[in-house]
Amino acid sequence: MHDDEQLAILASVLRTAVDAIIIIDQRGTIESANIATERMFGFSPGEMIGQNVKMLMPSPDHEQHDGYLERYQKTGERHIIGIGREVTGKRKDGSLFPLHLGVSEVETDQRKLFTGILRDISELKAAEAELKQLNATLDQRVKAQAAELQQAQLELVEKEKFATLGRISGGIAHEIRNPLNAIKTSAYYLLNAQTPSPAKTQEHLTRIDRQVTVIDSAVTALSDLARLPEPQASEIDLKAMITGILRETKLPGNVTVQQHFPEELPRIWADEKQLPIVFKNLLRNARDAMPDGGSLILSARVDEPFVVVTVRDSGIGMPPEIAQRVAEPFFSTKARGMGLGMAITTAILEKNQCKMRLESEPGRGTSFDISIPIAGQSR
Numbered sequence: 001m002h003d004d005e006q007l008a009i010l011a012s013v014l015r016t017a018v019d020a021i022i023i024i025d026q027r028g029t030i031e032s033a034n035i036a037t038e039r040m041f042g043f044s045p046g047e048m049i050g051q052n053v054k055m056l057m058p059s060p061d062h063e064q065h066d067g068y069l070e071r072y073q074k075t076g077e078r079h080i081i082g083i084g085r086e087v088t089g090k091r092k093d094g095s096l097f098p099l100h101l102g103v104s105e106v107e108t109d110q111r112k113l114f115t116g117i118l119r120d121i122s123e124l125k126a127a128e129a130e131l132k133q134l135n136a137t138l139d140q141r142v143k144a145q146a147a148e149l150q151q152a153q154l155e156l157v158e159k160e161k162f163a164t165l166g167r168i169s170g171g172i173a174h175e176i177r178n179p180l181n182a183i184k185t186s187a188y189y190l191l192n193a194q195t196p197s198p199a200k201t202q203e204h205l206t207r208i209d210r211q212v213t214v215i216d217s218a219v220t221a222l223s224d225l226a227r228l229p230e231p232q233a234s235e236i237d238l239k240a241m242i243t244g245i246l247r248e249t250k251l252p253g254n255v256t257v258q259q260h261f262p263e264e265l266p267r268i269w270a271d272e273k274q275l276p277i278v279f280k281n282l283l284r285n286a287r288d289a290m291p292d293g294g295s296l297i298l299s300a301r302v303d304e305p306f307v308v309v310t311v312r313d314s315g316i317g318m319p320p321e322i323a324q325r326v327a328e329p330f331f332s333t334k335a336r337g338m339g340l341g342m343a344i345t346t347a348i349l350e351k352n353q354c355k356m357r358l359e360s361e362p363g364r365g366t367s368f369d370i371s372i373p374i375a376g377q378s379r
Contacts, residue, residue: 014032014034014035015034015035017034017036018036018119019036019117019118019119020033020034020036020037020040020041020116020117020118020119020120021033021034021036021037021115021116021117021118022034022037022048022053022056022115022116022118023113023114023115023116024053024113024114024116025111025112025113025114026069026073026111026112026113026114027052027069028052028053028054028065028069029050029051029052029053030048030049030050030051030052030053031049031113032049033045033048033049037118040089040091040118040120041056041089041090041091041092042091042092042093043055043056043092047092052065053065053116055090056089056090057087057088057089057090058088058089058090058096061087061088062090083103084100084101084102084103085100085101086098086099086100086101086121087099087100087101089118089120097120097122098120098121098122098124098125099118099119099120099121100118100119100121101116101117101118102116102117103115103116103117104117176215179211179212179214179215180211180215182207182208182211183207183208183211183212186204186205186207186208187204187208189204190204190205230351231270231271231274231348231351231352232271232273233269233270233271233352234269234270234271234272235267235268235269235375236267236268236269236270236272236275236375237267238261238265238267238268238300238307238309238372239261239265239300241272241275241276241279242259242261242279242298242309244276245276245279245280245283246283246298248280249280249283249284249287250287251283251287251296252287252293254290254292254293254294255287255290255293255294255295255296256294256295256296257295257296257297257298258295258296258297258298259297259298259299260297260298260299260300261298261299261300262300262301262302265300265302265307266302266307266374266375266376267374267375268307268372268373268374268375269372269373269374269375269376269377270352270354270372270373271348271351271352274348274351274352275348275352275354275372277344277345277348278345278348278349278354278370279309279311279370281342281344281345282311282345282368282370283296283311285342285366286311286313286315286366288315289313289315289316289317289365289366290313290314290315290316291316294313294314294315294365295313295314296311296312296313296314297310297311297312297313298310298311298312299312302374303371304374304377305373305374305377306355306371306372306373306374307371307372307374308369308370308371308372309369309370309372310367310368310369310370311367311368311370312365312366312367312368313365313366313367314364314365315365315366316362316363316365317360317361317362317363317364317365317366318360318362318366319362323358323360323366349370352372352373353373354370354371354372354373355370355371356368356369356370356371357369357371
C-alpha cells in the first residue's frame with residue numbers, strides 16, 4: 001500500500017470516527033483533532049491546534065497534566081498511557097462531562113507523539129445513575145416489604161400465642177374448676193347443715209382435702225413443666241435404654257411388640273434421665289391408643305447427625321386438628337389425665353436438641369419419629 005493510500009485511509013478514519021481523536025506532542029500541544037472532537041468539545045480546529053490539550057480538562061487535571069507528561073518522559077511511569085480510564089472533559093461553554101480516555105504512544109524517527117481516543121460516556125453514566133437509583137428504590141421496597149412481612153409474622157405469632165394461651169387457660173380452668181365446685185359444695189354443706197352427723201362431716205372434709213390435692217397436683221405439674229432443668233447430656237446406649245423402658249412399661253397381652261434395630265448403632269447424646277421420660281410417654285400413649293390390642297413397632301435408623309427412632313402403633317389414630325395440638329399443656333383426648341405428657345415430651349426434646357415428627361391417621365394408627373443427636377457429632 002502506497003503512502004498516499006495510507007494517508008487517505010487515515011484521513012477517512014479520523015473524519016468518520018464517532019469518538020474524538022486527538023494527537024499531541026511531548027509537550028502536550030495539540031497537533032490534530034478530528035471532527036468528532038469539535039462536536040464533543042465545541043471548539044473549532046483553529047481554537048485547538050497549537051494549544052495545550054489541558055484546555056479540554058477541568059481542575060485538577062488541568063494543572064497537573066504537564067507534570068504527568070514530564071514525569072513520563074523522565075521515569076517512564078504511566079498515568080494513563082496504555083491503560084485507559086474514566087476522566088472528565090470540559091467543553092468550550094465550561095460544562096463538564098464524563099469521558100473514557102485511551103492513550104497510545106507513537107514514535108517516529110524524529111519525535112514522539114501521543115494519540116488520545118475519547119468517548120463521551122454521559123449516556124452510560126446517566127444510565128448507571130438511573131440504575132443505581134432504581135436499585136436503591138428497589139432495595140428500599142424490599143426492606144419495606146421485609147419489615148411488613150416481619151410485622152405480619154410478629155402479629156401472627158402474637159395471635160398464635162394468645163390462641164395457645166387461651167387453650168391452655170381453658171385446660172387449667174377445666175382441671176381446677178371441677179375440684180373447686182366440689183370444695184364449694186362441701187363447704188356449703190358444712191356451713192349450713194343444722195346438725196350434720198360426724199360421718200357426714202368427715203365425708204365432706206375428706207372430699208375437700210382430696211380436691212385440694214387434685215388442684216395442687218395440677219399446679220405442681222405445670223410448674224415442673226415450666227422449670228424443666230437443663231439437660232446433662234452424656235453418651236447413651238439406645239437399644240439398652242429402649243429395652244429397659246419396655247421392661248418397665250406394662251403392656252397388655254393383646255399388644256405385640258416388634259423391635260427393629262441395626263446391629264451397629266452409634267451411641268446417642270442426651271440426658272439419660274430426661275430422654276427415657278419421652279419414650280415412656282410415647283409407649284403409654286401407644287398402649288392407650290390400642291384398647292382392643294394391636295401392634296407396636298419400634299425401629300431406629302441413622303440419618304446423620306441423628307439417630308431416628310420410630311414408635312409406631314396400629315391404634316385409633318388422630319385427625320389433623322387433634323394431632324397438631326397434642327403438645328399443648330392440658331390438652332388431652334383421654335377421659336382421665338391432665339394432658340401434660342406430650343407437653344413434657346416436647347419440652348424435653350427441645351432442651352436436648354432433638355426433633356419430633358408426627359404422622360397419624362384415624363383408624364390406621366400413629367407414628368412418632370424422634371431424631372436424637374449422635375454422640376461426638378457437632379451440634
